[in-house]
Amino acid sequence: MTVKTDAAGNLRGLWKPPDAETKRLILGSHIDSVPNAGAYDGVLGVALALEWVDLAREVKLPLAIEVIAFSEEEGVRFGVPFIGSRAVAGRMDPALLLLKDAGGVTLGDAIRDFRLDPSRLDDAALDADVLGFVEMHIEQGPVLESEGLSVAAVEAIVGQSRLTLEFTGRANHAGTTPMRLRHDALAGAAEWISSVESMARKADGLIATAGRIDVQPNAANVIAGVARVSLDVRHADDLTRKTAVESLLAEARAIAGKRGLALERTQQMDQPAVPMDERLTAFLVEAMAASGLKEKRMISGAGHDAMVVASRVPAAMLFLRSPGGISHHPDETVREEDVEAALHVGGKFLERVVTAVG
Amino acid sequence: MTVKTDAAGNLRGLWKPPDAETKRLILGSHIDSVPNAGAYDGVLGVALALEWVDLAREVKLPLAIEVIAFSEEEGVRFGVPFIGSRAVAGRMDPALLLLKDAGGVTLGDAIRDFRLDPSRLDDAALDADVLGFVEMHIEQGPVLESEGLSVAAVEAIVGQSRLTLEFTGRANHAGTTPMRLRHDALAGAAEWISSVESMARKADGLIATAGRIDVQPNAANVIAGVARVSLDVRHADDLTRKTAVESLLAEARAIAGKRGLALERTQQMDQPAVPMDERLTAFLVEAMAASGLKEKRMISGAGHDAMVVASRVPAAMLFLRSPGGISHHPDETVREEDVEAALHVGGKFLERVVTAVG
Numbered sequence: 001m002t003v004k005t006d007a008a009g010n011l012r013g014l015w016k017p018p019d020a021e022t023k024r025l026i027l028g029s030h031i032d033s034v035p036n037a038g039a040y041d042g043v044l045g046v047a048l049a050l051e052w053v054d055l056a057r058e059v060k061l062p063l064a065i066e067v068i069a070f071s072e073e074e075g076v077r078f079g080v081p082f083i084g085s086r087a088v089a090g091r092m093d094p095a096l097l098l099l100k101d102a103g104g105v106t107l108g109d110a111i112r113d114f115r116l117d118p119s120r121l122d123d124a125a126l127d128a129d130v131l132g133f134v135e136m137h138i139e140q141g142p143v144l145e146s147e148g149l150s151v152a153a154v155e156a157i158v159g160q161s162r163l164t165l166e167f168t169g170r171a172n173h174a175g176t177t178p179m180r181l182r183h184d185a186l187a188g189a190a191e192w193i194s195s196v197e198s199m200a201r202k203a204d205g206l207i208a209t210a211g212r213i214d215v216q217p218n219a220a221n222v223i224a225g226v227a228r229v230s231l232d233v234r235h236a237d238d239l240t241r242k243t244a245v246e247s248l249l250a251e252a253r254a255i256a257g258k259r260g261l262a263l264e265r266t267q268q269m270d271q272p273a274v275p276m277d278e279r280l281t282a283f284l285v286e287a288m289a290a291s292g293l294k295e296k297r298m299i300s301g302a303g304h305d306a307m308v309v310a311s312r313v314p315a316a317m318l319f320l321r322s323p324g325g326i327s328h329h330p331d332e333t334v335r336e337e338d339v340e341a342a343l344h345v346g347g348k349f350l351e352r353v354v355t356a357v358g
Numbered sequence: 359m360t361v362k363t364d365a366a367g368n369l370r371g372l373w374k375p376p377d378a379e380t381k382r383l384i385l386g387s388h389i390d391s392v393p394n395a396g397a398y399d400g401v402l403g404v405a406l407a408l409e410w411v412d413l414a415r416e417v418k419l420p421l422a423i424e425v426i427a428f429s430e431e432e433g434v435r436f437g438v439p440f441i442g443s444r445a446v447a448g449r450m451d452p453a454l455l456l457l458k459d460a461g462g463v464t465l466g467d468a469i470r471d472f473r474l475d476p477s478r479l480d481d482a483a484l485d486a487d488v489l490g491f492v493e494m495h496i497e498q499g500p501v502l503e504s505e506g507l508s509v510a511a512v513e514a515i516v517g518q519s520r521l522t523l524e525f526t527g528r529a530n531h532a533g534t535t536p537m538r539l540r541h542d543a544l545a546g547a548a549e550w551i552s553s554v555e556s557m558a559r560k561a562d563g564l565i566a567t568a569g570r571i572d573v574q575p576n577a578a579n580v581i582a583g584v585a586r587v588s589l590d591v592r593h594a595d596d597l598t599r600k601t602a603v604e605s606l607l608a609e610a611r612a613i614a615g616k617r618g619l620a621l622e623r624t625q626q627m628d629q630p631a632v633p634m635d636e637r638l639t640a641f642l643v644e645a646m647a648a649s650g651l652k653e654k655r656m657i658s659g660a661g662h663d664a665m666v667v668a669s670r671v672p673a674a675m676l677f678l679r680s681p682g683g684i685s686h687h688p689d690e691t692v693r694e695e696d697v698e699a700a701l702h703v704g705g706k707f708l709e710r711v712v713t714a715v716g
Contacts, residue, residue, distance in 0.1 A: 141534025158533065162578060172683060174567035174590045175516065175659030176499025179559045181683075186568060190551035197545045201537045209532035210544060212576045220520060220570045220588035220626075230578035232532045268578075301533030325530060325539070 001053070001067070006124035007116050008087030009071035015053045016064040021357060024064040026126065026133040026313070027052055030073030030084065030305055038332020042073060044320070045136040048339070052346040059350045062357055063131060070305045077101045077110075085305035089312040090125030125312070131353070132280045132314035135306040136342055138334055142325030143298055150341035152296040153284040154317035157307040158207075158234040159273035161245045165192070165252050168262040171217055171225030183260045186215050186224035193229060195251045199244060200233075206244055207301060208233045236273050236299045274307045277314035283356075284318055287348030293341055318342060359411070359425070364482035365474050366445030367429035373411045374422040379715060382422040384484065384491040384671070385410055388431030388442065388663055396690020400431060402678070403494040406697070410704040417708045420715055421489060428663045435459045435468070443663035447670040448483030483670070489711070490638050490672035493664040494700055496692055500683030501656055508699035510654040511642040512675035515665040516565075516592040517631035519603045523550070523610050526620040529575055529583030541618045544573050544582035551587060553609045557602060558591075564602055565659060566591045594631050594657045632665045635672030641714075642676055645706030651699055676700060 001013035011031070014024075029045025049067040056065055068088060075081030078099040086092045097108035097118055111118040126133075144152055169183030193210045200208035212230040231248065235241040249265065256263035285295045298319065300307075306315045320338045324331065359371035369389070372382075387403025407425040414423055426446060433439030436457040444450045455466035455476055469476040484491075502510055527541030551568045558566035570588035589606065593599040607623060614621035643653045656677065658665075664673045678696045682689065 139534065140531055141536075142530075142539045143534075143536060146539055160533070164578075172500075173498055173660060173685065174569050175518070175565065175592055175661075176497065176501075176685075177565070177659070177683065178499075178501060179555070179565060181500045181504060184555070184567075186571065187551060187555045190548040190555075190568075193545060193548035194552060197537070197542070197548075207533065207535070207537060209542075209579075209581055210548075211532055211573075211580050211582055212578045213544065213571060213573055214576075215569075215571055218570045218572075220522075220590055221567075222569050223567055224569055232578055234533050301535070302531060303533075325535065327531065327534075 005116065006087065007111065007118060007120040008084050008092065008124050009111065009114060009116060010084045010088060010124060011069040013067045014064060015056070017057070017061065019062070020064045021062050022129050023131045023357070024066050024129055025131050025353065026066050026068060028068035028070060029135050029137050030070040032072055032074055032076070034074050034076055034328050036330065037328055038326070038330055040138050040332055040334050041140065041327055042137065044138060044334060048136045048342055048346070051343055052350065055343065055347045056350050059347065059354055061350055061354055063353070073305055078107050081303065082305060082308045083107070085308040087121050087124040088126055089308050090122065091308065091311060092121045130313045131357070132277060132316065133306060133309045134280065134316050134318065134349070135304060136318045136320065137304055138327060138332070139319040139322045140302055140327035141322060144296070144319065144321035145323060145325060147296070149294055149296050150321055150338040151288065151293065151345060152298040152319045153281050153288070154276055154300045154319055155281060155297045156236040156273050156275045157300045157303060158236050159238045159241050160269055160271045161231070161233045161241055161267070162269035163231045163245070163265055163267045164228055165231060166226065166228045166264040167256060168226050168264070169224065169259065172223045174221045174223055177223060182223055184223050185227040185261060188255050188259045188261045189213060189227035189229050191255050192252050196231060196248055199248060203240065203244065205299060206233070206235050206240060208244065208248070234301055238272050274310050276306065276310065276316050280314055280316035283349050283352040284316055284345065286352060287345040290348040291341065291344035293345070318345060363474065364445065365469065365476060365478040366442050366450065366482050367469065367472060367474060368442045368446060368482060369427040371425045372422060373414070375415070375419065377420070378422045379420050380487050381489045381715070382424050382487055383419070383489050383711065384424050384426060386426035386428060387493050387495055388428040390430055390432055390434070392432050392434055392686050394688065395686055396684070396688055398496050398690055398692050399498065399685055400495065402496060402692060406494045406700055406704070409701055410708065413701065413705045414708050417705065417712055419708055419712055421711070431663055436465050439661065440663060440666045441465070443666040445479050445482035446484055447666050448480070449666065449669060450479045488671045489715070490635060490674065491664060491667045492638065492674050492676065492707070493662060494676045494678065495662055496685060496690070497677040497680045498660055498685035499680060502654070502677065502679035503681060503683060505654070507652055507654050508679055508696040509646065509651065509703060510656040510677045511639050511646070512634055512658045512677055513639060513655045514594040514631050514633045515658045515661060516594050517596045517599050518627055518629045519589070519591045519599055519625070520627035521589045521603070521623055521625045522586055523589060524584065524586045524622040525614060526584050526622070527582065527617065530581045532579045532581055535581060540581055542581050543585040543619060546613050546617045546619045547571060547585035547587050550610050550613050554589065554606055557606060561598065561602065563657060564591070564593050564598060566602065566606070592659055596630050632668050634664065634668065634674050638672055638674035641707050641710040642674055642703065644710060645703045648706040649699065649702035651703070676703060
């Protein structure tokens with residue numbers, strides 16, 4: 001393979017068979033992770049992509065394959081994720097070059113320190129000669145394990161709303177204030193957190209999480225005056241997600257109203273869902289059947305490079321089972337049989353690409 | 359008055375009329391408070407006690423009156439409250455002398471630095487020649503204000519249970535973990551906090567507070583793995599309080615069970631209720647009626663020196679309305695008309711003591 005590093009720090013290897021068509025297939029995932037991470041998040045997808053190149057040779061794929069090991073997917077250093085895939089998708093906002101890391105180094109300087117030229121980021125963008133992009137990644141969740149399956153094709157990456165709700169009541173002595181004279185912010189927040197959970201349980205595919213709560217003064221003998229709660233809502237259908245958020249806000253207003261609490265909300269995120277390419281996804285599902293595996297489609301609840309790349313070229317994803325649903329942790333792992341399944345699917349997938357191109 | 363400071367730092371003034379009986383009446387409250395406090399917590403009771411000595415002269419009380427300005431009621435410096443009243447009640451555990459303040463100074467050394475002798479703490483205890491103790495104090499709560507009343511006699515000081523419940527589930531990705539595969543510690547804690555409130559609302563005089571919650575990892579995009587919640591339960595009847603705590607623990611176990619959470623609990627406090635002396639309390643209530651005030655009895659939800667002194671001699675308390683229910687805050691205040699009411703009640707109370715003694 002011909003290997004280079006683009007201006008965003010993506011490591012890119014090009015394999016080109018003799019007499020190849022003009023179009024390329026792009027494979028890959030990211031090679032960064034988080035502090036105290038596991039060994040498979042991202043990098044397994046890159047290793048599998050290299051194996052698929054061998055499979056491409058076997059099936060005599062008449063296309064070049066470019067394997068991309070994306071940089072900075074997690075956003076650990078500069079606080080913004082998908083730096084590498086943004087550049088590949090031609091969506092790199094130059095303002096991001098001014099982001100600073102904890103040591104005060106800008107993203108632009110970090111790229112220069114790596115002997116790359118940030119003024120050439122546009123060159124990293126994929127051109128029109130791309131058939132599509134396939135990313136393989138561990139699921140980072142418990143769904144495949146709970147169903148006893150090795151792999152799944154990702155149909156869509158969920159849209160995500162993130163908000164903070166602040167309930168304000170009156171901090172008061174927990175001994176001298178009778179129940180009927182209280183305006184307890186934590187009791188109000190608790191009632192609402194239960195609503196968040198029960199609404200999400202009722203709607204198919206909806207996930208809603210209150211993961212963070214900050215209470216003031218947060219003392220055992222003082223009625224809470226303020227409770228700030230995070231809300232994270234995800235669904236593959238944007239209307240379903242937005243309706244759920246509106247309904248949870250109405251519920252919060254009703255709870256605050258009846259308890260004499262003030263309610264403030266701020267929205268941190270409103271990110272639309274990203275569907276994967278139907279044709280490539282169908283190839284993956286057919287390849288599962290052809291490999292003797294169950295035809296499993298699922299929704300990804302987390303973001304991936306494929307979500308960003310999809311804005312530029314047709315994109316698809318294959319998930320591999322995550323034992324224990326564990327990720328971003330040293331215990332993160334993958335089963336050998338599931339890696340084998342991903343290779344079987346790869347061979348069958350590439351056979352379908354050969355047919356489609358030929 | 360003859361004034362001295364006892365070995366616990368209590369400032370004590372003795373007024374003795376000519377031909378007084380042997381028995382003394384004790385009046386007073388504390389003169390310490392908390393950082394950033396108001397001007398009335400404790401010290402108003404001491405000022406009123408001095409005024410009652412003038413009233414005692416007017417009604418020709420045939421008893422001596424000792425006014426005690428208690429030291430260290432709040433427990434700010436050494437973390438343990440009621441140091442002064444413990445000594446007066448003869449309940450000063452010598453082990454407390456080893457308590458250290460934030461600067462490493464022991465309570466014993468602090469007493470010596472004040473030119474007092476900690477080996478003489480027993481001398482501070484009240485002897486048998488005491489008719490009783492009356493403490494006046496601001497209510498530090500909203501009850502009298504909500505009923506439009508100036509003063510109330512305290513029938514009992516509530517017993518108090520304080521516990522911490524820890525719900526442990528599994529921290530997981532808020533995007534990739536479907537609702538049905540979650541063990542969300544915060545959702546479990548929220549359900550239980552609602553139970554705490556609804557149980558307390560149903561039972562007369564019961565107050566139960568979850569004022570503190572600590573969640574791990576407490577991040578918007580991670581399902582909570584651990585939620586630790588404080589429980590503070592108070593009631594004037596110990597059986598009612600203990601039954602409520604048992605019932606809330608059973609509820610917590612049920613919630614943890616159905617959600618697959620582990621539950622741990624630790625108990626920090628199990629302090630019995632302290633009834634005030636019936637005869638002295640009746641004198642206070644009769645004195646209200648004789649002053650044209652409503653005969654109001656109430657329960658104190660907070661601890662006071664009278665609670666400690668009651669273990670040694672008959673004790674009673676008179677609460678004065680707290681505007682806004684505010685205490686331990688610079689806005690803490692008291693109405694002049696309520697101070698006047700407390701003086702009227704004092705005169706009528708002392709008349710009853712004269713009759714009872716005479």
